[in-house]
Amino acid sequence: MPDKIKFTVDGKECQAEAGMTIYEAAKANGIYIPVLCHYEGLKPVGSCRICSVRVNGRWMAACTQPVTPGMVIENASPDVEEYRKAIIEMLFVEGNHFCPACEKSGNCELQALAYRYQILVPQFPYLFPKKDIEAFPKFLLEHNRCVQCQRCIRAIQAPDGKKVFAMKHRSGRVRINVDRKLAARLSDEEAQKAMDICPVGAILRKEVGFRIPIGRRKYDRRPIGSEIEEKK
Amino acid sequence: MNYKKILQKYRKDRTRLIEILKEIQAREGHISEKAIICVADELGLSRAEVEGVISFYHFLSARPLGKYVVYLNNSITAEMAGREKVALAWEREIGCRFGQTSEDGLVTLLETSCIGMNDQEPAAIINGVVFTSLNPDKVKKLVGWMREGRAAEDMVEETGDGANGHELVRAMVRNNIRKTGPVVFGEYVPGQAIGKALETTPECVIDEVKRANLLGRGGAGFPTGLKWEFCRKEKGEQHFVICNADEGEPGTFKDRVILTERPEMVFEGMAIAGYAVGARLGILYLRHEYTYLRRYLEHVLQKMREQGWLGKNIAGRGFDFDIEIKMGAGAYVCGEESALIESAEGKRGEPRDRPPFPVQKGYLNLPSTVNNVETLATATQIITRGASWFRSMGTPVSAGTKLLSVSGDCERPGIYEVEYGLTVKELLEMVGAKDTLAVQVGGPSGNCISEAGFGRKICFSDLPTGGSIIIFNRGRDLFSVVRNFLDFFIEESCGWCVPCRAGNVLLKKKFEKIASGLGTVQDLKEIEAWGKIIKSMSRCGLGQTSPNPVLTTLASFRELYESRVNKEADFIPEFDLSRAVAEASAITGRKFQEEQDHA
Ligand SMILES: Cc1cc2nc3c(=O)[nH]c(=O)nc-3n(C[C@H](O)[C@H](O)[C@H](O)COP(=O)(O)O)c2cc1C
Ligand code: SF4
Ligand code: SF4
Ligand code: FES
Ligand code: FES
Numbered sequence: 001m002p003d004k005i006k007f008t009v010d011g012k013e014c015q016a017e018a019g020m021t022i023y024e025a026a027k028a029n030g031i032y033i034p035v036l037c038h039y040e041g042l043k044p045v046g047s048c049r050i051c052s053v054r055v056n057g058r059w060m061a062a063c064t065q066p067v068t069p070g071m072v073i074e075n076a077s078p079d080v081e082e083y084r085k086a087i088i089e090m091l092f093v094e095g096n097h098f099c100p101a102c103e104k105s106g107n108c109e110l111q112a113l114a115y116r117y118q119i120l121v122p123q124f125p126y127l128f129p130k131k132d133i134e135a136f137p138k139f140l141l142e143h144n145r146c147v148q149c150q151r152c153i154r155a156i157q158a159p160d161g162k163k164v165f166a167m168k169h170r171s172g173r174v175r176i177n178v179d180r181k182l183a184a185r186l187s188d189e190e191a192q193k194a195m196d197i198c199p200v201g202a203i204l205r206k207e208v209g210f211r212i213p214i215g216r217r218k219y220d221r222r223p224i225g226s227e228i229e230e231k232k
Numbered sequence: 233m234n235y236k237k238i239l240q241k242y243r244k245d246r247t248r249l250i251e252i253l254k255e256i257q258a259r260e261g262h263i264s265e266k267a268i269i270c271v272a273d274e275l276g277l278s279r280a281e282v283e284g285v286i287s288f289y290h291f292l293s294a295r296p297l298g299k300y301v302v303y304l305n306n307s308i309t310a311e312m313a314g315r316e317k318v319a320l321a322w323e324r325e326i327g328c329r330f331g332q333t334s335e336d337g338l339v340t341l342l343e344t345s346c347i348g349m350n351d352q353e354p355a356a357i358i359n360g361v362v363f364t365s366l367n368p369d370k371v372k373k374l375v376g377w378m379r380e381g382r383a384a385e386d387m388v389e390e391t392g393d394g395a396n397g398h399e400l401v402r403a404m405v406r407n408n409i410r411k412t413g414p415v416v417f418g419e420y421v422p423g424q425a426i427g428k429a430l431e432t433t434p435e436c437v438i439d440e441v442k443r444a445n446l447l448g449r450g451g452a453g454f455p456t457g458l459k460w461e462f463c464r465k466e467k468g469e470q471h472f473v474i475c476n477a478d479e480g481e482p483g484t485f486k487d488r489v490i491l492t493e494r495p496e497m498v499f500e501g502m503a504i505a506g507y508a509v510g511a512r513l514g515i516l517y518l519r520h521e522y523t524y525l526r527r528y529l530e531h532v533l534q535k536m537r538e539q540g541w542l543g544k545n546i547a548g549r550g551f552d553f554d555i556e557i558k559m560g561a562g563a564y565v566c567g568e569e570s571a572l573i574e575s576a577e578g579k580r581g582e583p584r585d586r587p588p589f590p591v592q593k594g595y596l597n598l599p600s601t602v603n604n605v606e607t608l609a610t611a612t613q614i615i616t617r618g619a620s621w622f623r624s625m626g627t628p629v630s631a632g633t634k635l636l637s638v639s640g641d642c643e644r645p646g647i648y649e650v651e652y653g654l655t656v657k658e659l660l661e662m663v664g665a666k667d668t669l670a671v672q673v674g675g676p677s678g679n680c681i682s683e684a685g686f687g688r689k690i691c692f693s694d695l696p697t698g699g700s701i702i703i704f705n706r707g708r709d710l711f712s713v714v715r716n717f718l719d720f721f722i723e724e725s726c727g728w729c730v731p732c733r734a735g736n737v738l739l740k741k742k743f744e745k746i747a748s749g750l751g752t753v754q755d756l757k758e759i760e761a762w763g764k765i766i767k768s769m770s771r772c773g774l775g776q777t778s779p780n781p782v783l784t785t786l787a788s789f790r791e792l793y794e795s796r797v798n799k800e801a802d803f804i805p806e807f808d809l810s811r812a813v814a815e816a817s818a819i820t821g822r823k824f825q826e827e828q829d830h831a
Contacts (some may be wrong), residue, residue: 051770083769086762090731090738093738146725166278168284168724170724171733172737177284179279180279181278
């Protein structure tokens with residue numbers, strides 16, 4: 001067995017294999033670090049910053065930072081949790097999220113995180129941005145709900161490796177840009193994959209919806225993070 | 233147009249996408265849908281990806297622009313120098329607003345972030361040519377020439393000093409070198425340093441730079457010798473030296489002057505760095521705003537090749553090293569070293585996650601050292617004169633001299649080469665600043681200090697700066713300074729991460745609430761807390777410093793904020809209903825406020 005790396009999370013002694021990120025290493029020890037843009041199997045991009053932890057006094061994104069020996073990681077300190085809550089709130093005010101009318105409600109990771117962090121009213125003023133809905137042959141892109149996690153960019157590619165989804169513009173104007181030609185060639189399965197991988201209700205299959213009634217969906221049954229925390 | 237021919241010229245090299253797009257735009261005025269499709273197909277990219285690159289950069293455009301494109305700088309020093317009047321003159325003369333193109337398609341008016349001309353504002357870039365010290369009369373004259381169809385280059389009536397007047401530059405830009413020092417503007421004979429370096433081993437070169445205690449001049453202050461050593465130790469089929477000439481921090485313009493007057497010193501420094509780290513190629517990443525220097529710099533490179541200081545078998549010692557110039561396309565974040573590398577590879581200038589650091593996986597994922605223009609020029613002098621000479625200047629921690637770009641309220645704005653350890657007070661006297669209210673040290677991402685801090689020293693352990701010094705006198709409204717800086721960060725955020733992208737917009741909203749007198753003590757607490765969240769959670773240095781305009785003015789001028797907030801009220805809504813309907817009330821003759829009060 002290769003050498004194990006020793007580190008602590010909130011004072012708890014942990015061990016993990018070299019090469020793991022802080023997120024993976026914590027998970028292997030039954031500790032949940034909340035993530036939103038990260039998705040198992042995709043290269044992490046560190047865009048949402050919800051997984052931020054404090055390591056020896058410095059802030060780092062757990063999904064991108066490799067774990068190193070002797071790290072003293074704070075995951076549950078009040079200000080760490082408070083800052084994460086602020087990020088979730090920023091995402092709510094930066095978009096237009098009306099959960100009761102959203103097909104993703106109950107399966108949405110942003111909504112599930114908001115429940116976990118007991119957000120009732122965000123501390124920030126709503127920005128009410130003007131964003132559009134775009135239609136493609138197999139799916140809709142609801143820009144109002146997109147959190148710019150880049151999961152779609154990373155997960156869906158054309159057979160020749162070209163990007164179907166890409167970032168456009170910069171600053172608060174960034175949008176996910178879909179290549180119309182390539183999108184038209186996506187199979188039903190790929191469109192479904194895009195919808196499933198999108199953490200929120202931004203990518204929606206056409207002509208199917210509300211198959212599982214609200215109330216019986218993923219996070220209606222188990223809160224986000226519980227699958228990791230229950231393994232302990 | 234034959235796009236394929238352009239693509240062939242660049243050997244269909246994906247890393248040259250920005251150059252390809254720039255060439256198309258230079259010929260056609262914009263990058264059309266047809267061009268996008270062709271470029272995407274030929275380079276094996278999706279159309280969405282090419283659109284992503286175009287839309288990221290300020291100076292690339294997928295929409296048609298006028299025959300003349302005016303980019304008027306919107307930095308705070310431009311505002312202080314009368315930018316508003318100049319902007320109005322443009323709009324009046326052209327007959328359209330900023331952001332628009334005139335009906336006849338002749339002129340497009342656009343704004344842009346700091347173009348590195350703070351000591352000669354208001355300034356603008358028109359079809360790649362820089363125009364400084366504008367006023368409404370000059371605008372009128374320029375517009376007249378545009379109507380006659382005169383080329384922008386031919387609108388330059390008088391060229392600036394030094395190499396600004398060189399036939400390959402012909403710019404009206406002035407150097408304004410007010411104080412020379414022994415290092416960058418010291419005695420210098422080109423070719424000596426590289427010859428001397430090649431007589432020793434790369435390790436010796438690194439040791440000398442380490443002994444000199446040279447710290448990076450670009451802002452972060454990382455020890456240069458150590459960076460070179462790390463880079464040298466990394467395995468890779470090739471190593472690279474990258475000179476960071478993006479100079480985007482508002483208020484900095486010293487790299488521009490170094491490149492104008494001391495280009496050989498910079499290129500020699502790159503060759504020395506190349507020898508030290510084991511690189512054969514150096515890249516000068518030059519910001520788009522300095523395009524006017526490009527032909528001249530190419531010419532200098534060619535001359536250096538001819539003299540045997542660059543190219544094959546330098547100084548007859550078997551060392552090969554050459555330099556190519558890559559252009560930026562307008563994005564402040566591209567000054568951040570990993571974003572710069574992405575941009576140099578022809579992509580959107582979005583920072584990378586670190587580790588791996590550029591010295592491990594940099595340009596083309598190969599070991600690369602990224603150094604500032606001034607750092608490399610300084611290294612050249614260290615090699616010629618030795619580490620102890622260098623350490624005899626400055627302070628024990630901050631050895632040597634620093635070029636300061638001074639602008640704002642003072643008699644002699646311009647470039648000053650000073651020894652580290654100079655106090656702000658001494659600097660203010662040197663530049664002829666009177667009645668000073670505040671000094672912005674290190675640009676918007678740096679520190680705003682009040683008189684209480686004028687005894688502080690400019691050096692890495694007290695007040696570090698990449699070179700930007702902006703002075704505000706007592707007649708200035710600090711809130712408009714903060715507002716300008718916050719707008720800058722909002723616009724220049726790459727948009728990748730949430731705290732920087734959304735947080736800065738929210739911070740500005742809160743700031744406006746306080747500035748307009750609707751804030752409470754609670755709002756002051758919140759703005760400070762939000763600033764800390766953005767600093768802590770952001771992904772790169774841009775977001776990590778973007779709340780500084782608020783946080784540092786709050787620290788230095790708290791009373792100013794306190795005088796604006798309502799001390800009694802616990803909560804005032806951001807939305808002031810009576811104010812919002814005041815105009816309508818006036819028109820209808822109904823008194824909204826009183827009705828409410830009596831209801
Ligand atoms: C947003 C941002 C912008 C930057 N802009 C510049 C720049 O214009 N020029 C520069 O030399 N360094 C800039 N830097 C610092 C670079 O990342 C890097 O530290 C520097 O180029 C290293 O060179 P040095 O060690 O010689 O200073 C910037 C950093 C950040 C975070
Ligand atoms: S995407 Fe998620 S958070 Fe947004 S409206 Fe839908 S369910 Fe709510
Ligand atoms: S569309 Fe969905 S998956 Fe793609 S970036 Fe937006 S939120 Fe993420
Ligand atoms: S999960 Fe780590 S930054 Fe989004
Ligand atoms: S977008 Fe650059 S720091 Fe977040």
